[in-house]
Amino acid sequence: MALGAVVLGGAGVAVLASSASDGGVAAASAGTAPIKTSVRSLGLTGATASVKSLAARSTAPFSMVGVTWSGAHAQLRGTVEVRTRSAASGTWTRWLAMAQPDEIPDPAELDRPGVRGGMSPMWSGASNGVQVRVVAAHGVATLPAGLTVDLIDPGKARTTGAVVAAGAASPALGLAGYALTASDTPTPTDTTSYTTAPADSGSPTDTTTPSDTASPSDTTTPTSASPSDTPTSTSPTDATTSAPASTATSSVSPSTSLSPTASASPWPGQLPTLAQAYPSCPAASGSPSASATQTEPSPLPASTTSKVAAPTVVTRAGWGADECARESGYPAYGAAVKVMFVHHTDTTNSYSCSDSPAIVRGIYAEHLRQTWRDIGYNFLVDKCGTIFEGRFGGMALPIVGAQTYGFNTNSMGVAAIGTYTDFSGGDSTASTFPGAAPSKAMLGSIARIAAWKFGMYGENPSTGTGSLTEGASDSHGFTQGTSYSFQPVSGHRNGFATDCPGNQLYAQLGTIRSYAAGPVSGLSVTGMSGGAAKSGTSYYTKGAANVAWSAATPSAVISGFDVLVDGKAVAHTSGTTFSAAISVAPGSHTVQIRATHITGTTTLSSGVSLVGDTTAPTFPATPSVRLRTGTVSSTAVPVTVGWKAADNAALSKVTASAPSTATFGPTTTSWSTSAKPATSDLFALKASDVAGNTASASVYRTPHLIQETSATRTGTWTRRSSSNYLGGYSYSSSAAKASISWTFTGRSVSWIVSRSSSSGQAYIYLDGTKITTVDLKSSTTQYRQAIWTKTWSGSAKHTLKIVVVGTSGRPTITTDGIATIS
Known part of the structure; x- marks a missing residue:
């Protein structure tokens, strides 16, 4: 039998008593006044x-x-x-x-x-x-x-009731007990x-x-009785008693039970003793209508046993x-x-x-x-x-x-x-x-x-x-x-x-x-945490998971819960606890909750998929870095980082840590960012799966800015100076068939231009082959624009040639150099 002290409003202590046997609910100790x-x-x-x-x-x-x-x-x-x-x-x-x-x-x-x-x-x-x-x-x-x-x-x-450990001999009054001797009775x-x-x-x-x-x-008013x-x-006939052990808490809590079955308490322990029925009281405060003769009930009520554990109760001694x-x-x-x-x-x-x-x-x-x-x-x-x-x-x-x-x-x-x-x-x-x-x-x-x-x-x-x-x-x-x-x-x-x-x-x-x-109704798994994360309809973990659930039935009539993994109970809680920690081996599993009503009937929740996954994601290839269109400056060149990440179970995300930080979903395979010219830049990625396994991949790439002084020109070109141009200058031409060429070694190239509403068109040749025609016209004036790009699988020597088309009414093009990645 165990008694738990329960503080009531700060004014003092009442006693919340229970027993782990079918003896039922105990009361305050003899020391409680x-x-x-x-x-x-x-x-x-x-x-x-x-x-x-x-x-x-x-x-x-x-x-x-x-x-x-x-x-x-x-x-x-x-x-x-x-x-x-x-x-x-x-x-x-x-x-x-x-x-x-x-x-x-x-x-x-x-x-x-x-x-x-x-x-x-x-x-x-x-x-x-x-x-x-x-x-x-x-x-x-x-x-x-x-x-x-x-x-x-x-x-x-104002008086504290004694706390009696479960299983210890108790001097307390109680449902199972009321088995005090006269000397035990509180005065x-x-x-x-x-x-x-x-x-x-x-x-x-x-x-x-x-x-x-x-x-x-x-x-x-209604007619009162006469x-x-x-x-x-x-x-009486047969009946029961049984209650869980209770522990000291800071507030009165609803009744609980840990076991739906228990053994009957010894008889006549359920009947109060004569000393309890006829308490020893001060002469000035004798109980009303007190009998001079102490007699037991006749006939004696029969002892009781029940298939249901007794609730936790604040006893008469507990409420004073x-x-x-x-x-x-x-x-x-x-x-x-x-x-x-x-x-x-x-x-x-x-x-x-x-x-x-x-x-x-x-x-x-x-x-x-x-x-x-x-x-x-x-x-x-x-x-x-x-x-x-x-x-x-x-x-x-x-x-x-x-x-x-x-x-x-x-x-x-x-x-x-x-x-x-x-x-x-x-x-x-x-x-x-x-x-x-x-x-x-x-x-x-x-x-x-x-x-x-x-x-x-x-x-x-x-x-x-x-x-x-x-x-x-x-x-x-x-x-x-x-x-x-x-x-x-x-x-x-x-x-x-x-x-x-x-x-x-x-x-x-x-x-x-x-x-x-009973039985318990509305039982369902509400989620998993503690190392488990959800993707789609399944949860994934490297091994550990904290399972949470809910029930429509109140805790007072729930004996306990079991967490089942693939039909086997792996964790047990009381009826007042709605989560438990579990661990699983690699592979797919089904998690269910089994609730036991105080009558012993059980309810099984629907299954939830939990996948144990200890295999890290992979990057099948080194991430790629290529030039992209956009505004170029002397400190930043627009690039695109590409990758492919895979996982055996469920990929969760990919994160970038260099040259800047970013986070991407599992289906994203590219990232638009920028790199510093003339610097060997680190591009670092990490793939994470839903279970929390990770893998990393990285690559170093160096962007370069190559201006017109390194180019070969034919036809008429005019040098223009402005702080808006890379290096403070650019070249423009309105002569049809005038050309400018760069020879470089790299794996990606972009042509950088200035654009306006009067800009014309240009042909682009790569390694002697005409690739495309580019129109530089723009409704707004724009400087240092990477307007066209090309990327190869590896670094090699290439020649990029730009030819003025001489577009009618707007023949002029302005070039501001090229960018490459080596």
């Missing part, structure tokens, strides 16, 4: 029996508000509205309508003496002022007696306190009075439950969990997940203020997907909660912290808080609980059905003693006249069932 929680109740007064209120006043700090009254069966028909003042900003909220209660104990718990009625508690956040008004509905003459507003300070965590130093002030007693120290005095409109029947406890505040002893047990009823707490969605433990403590305190035996829910889940243990008694056992009136036996209640009504329209007006869409993390954690619990009884969370017998005589739409069939994951509204859990969460119950039943 409960968190001091206080409830201050202020009476409401009024001039008439149909209107009660509490004037705006300053109060001691609180974070949750409840309104309760005498008599569990008394009905409050009307509206209850509160305003609270922020302790941080000093501003008052608008009037907020409290929700009618719908999480209600069954008759056996509800009919005990002293049980109070109450509205659903409302999380206000840190506050220090309150105002309340209660108005009976139209036609209702009297409000219930004993109306109070309950200001709940959930306290702050609380802080206890929950309850104080009730007389009606409207004392003047507030802060005289700020809200300006909003409008009377609330009349509302009609139950009479008491469900009986019967022996004061075990001396609840009714001491064991809760009632059913025979098996047949139905999960999903609820929402109808509180604000703008809470921080670090506030979740305090919200749970606040709900616990208000349920106890109503004299319930304990918190009503079996589990609570926040928007970050963190699961909190609810009612005491052993999470692996079928504890009878106080959550769906008439159907609490053989069911469990899981409360989603927040409000999940419609954004607008629909049931958006059913809550004072704006609705929200439940997070994927929340849905996944609810599904995780369902899969684990239903795995104890072999029930399919998606296709199964569960039968429950109505235990109350006055639940609207249901008949006492009649058996009703439910889907395994049902909404509170399916078993009671309520809007709970809100339309948006209710619409996701099918998703929860699918998540719980």
Whole structure:
């Protein structure tokens, strides 16, 4: 068993506990103290029996508000509205309508003496002022007696729970365990306190009075229950527990599991010990209705085993439950969990997940203020997907909660912290808080609980059905003693006249069932990195690759992932890890991801091609360098570098590093650049394949500029001087058949001219053969233009001859020399 410390909002430490065996979820160690929680109740007064209120006043700090009254069966028909003042900003909220209660104990718990009625508690956040008004509905003459507003300070965590290594003997409370001796039981130093002030007693120290005095409109509330029947406890059948080892983290994380199967924990370890059921408490803070005789449940609930690993849960000790505040002893047990009823707490969605433990403590305190035996829910889940243990008694056992009136036996209640009504329209007006869409993390954690619990009884969370017998005589739409069939994951509204859990969460119950039943859906490889790169539809690597994937199913219900190469598992991760490093041999491979659902079913992704490639690219021939057309200067001659690069798998790119830098795609085979005249220039290239293998090739070439002083002229030529010409001068001629010739040794040549709108034409002869006719005419004046080029495979001696055509109307040509490459 392992316990991980989880920092909550910087205020202290709660304990996130789990076990690697089927024993289930552990709790805080014996050294963890409960968190001091206080409830201050202020009476409401009024001039008439149909209107009660509490004037705006300053109060001691609180974070949750409840309104309760005498008599569990008394009905409050009307509206209850509160305003609270922020302790941080000093501003008052608008009037907020409290929700009618719908999480209600069954008759056996509800009919005990002293049980109070109450509205659903409302999380206000840190506050220090309150105002309340209660108005009976139209036609209702009297409000219930004993109306109070309950200001709940959930306290702050400050004690660090011990961390117990996996496999070590643990003194901790836990689902598998609850196996402490009396000497192991923590003695609380802080206890929950309850104080009730007389009606409207004392003047507030802060005289700020809200300006909003409008009377609330009349509302009609559902008929509340007046139950009479008491469900009986019967022996359970088989069930399960198992959870992964958890490690200390800096934030509360969604539940996870590393293995879909595990061995059952020893019995009676799942049942709390007598010392845990009847905690040793200070005399001044004895638990309510404590029994003088410590007795075990009769009959004992049967041990449970499941094919599904238990989720990671923040235990009661982890969220700071004061075990001396609840009714001491064991809760009632059913025979098996047949139905999960999903609820929402109808509180604000703008809470921080670090506030979740305090919200749970606040709900616990208000349920106890109503004299319930304990918190009503079996589990609570926040928007970050963190699961909190609810009612005491052993999470692996079928504890009878106080959550769906008439159907609490053989069911469990899981409360989603927040409000999940419609954004607008629909049931958006059913809550004072704006609705929200439940997070994927929340849905996944609810599904995780369902899969684990239903795995104890072999029930399919998606296709199964569960039968429950109505235990109350006055639940609207249901008949006492009649058996009703439910889907395994049902909404509170399916078993009671309520809007709970809100339309948006209710619409996701099918998703929860699918998540719980499996298999994992939406599984696909999303990419590869870490030495692997993609080209086309395949990835290439020299050997190493980091594979990434995604799944539509949340991590909470995924046991783990395997990376398969050619059908063989080569790497494994937990359900919360979506990448893994692998290596492959040279050759073509298929990579797939196999996801294992917590039920043990597997899903295989489509294959992705990964090619192992350790062969470098090649340059079959030395790169070529040839002259090209363009503007020439005394420092730069335009050239084209050509190459051919090849690879056995997939060429990625070619890069140039000299005489300048450039990068080219795999299909590019030439590069237009320039070279410095009269200098042996290095032209260097590197070819890279997609896998990262490389090969280099280079060549040295020297460009030359040869002007007219080295030429042989015939006919009439005129020397012209200008800084625009190479060397400051050029030669021009308008005489037909005048010629100029250069003899040179090289592998490439270009003729350099000046051009204008009046330029004429010239014949080009190479080694005595007429090659072409070139027209020098240009709409703009251009100097030092390489207008014609010729390249050979090797260096040799050649003669270039230019002959004036004598074009009619524009006979003149101007030559500025030639460029060669040797």
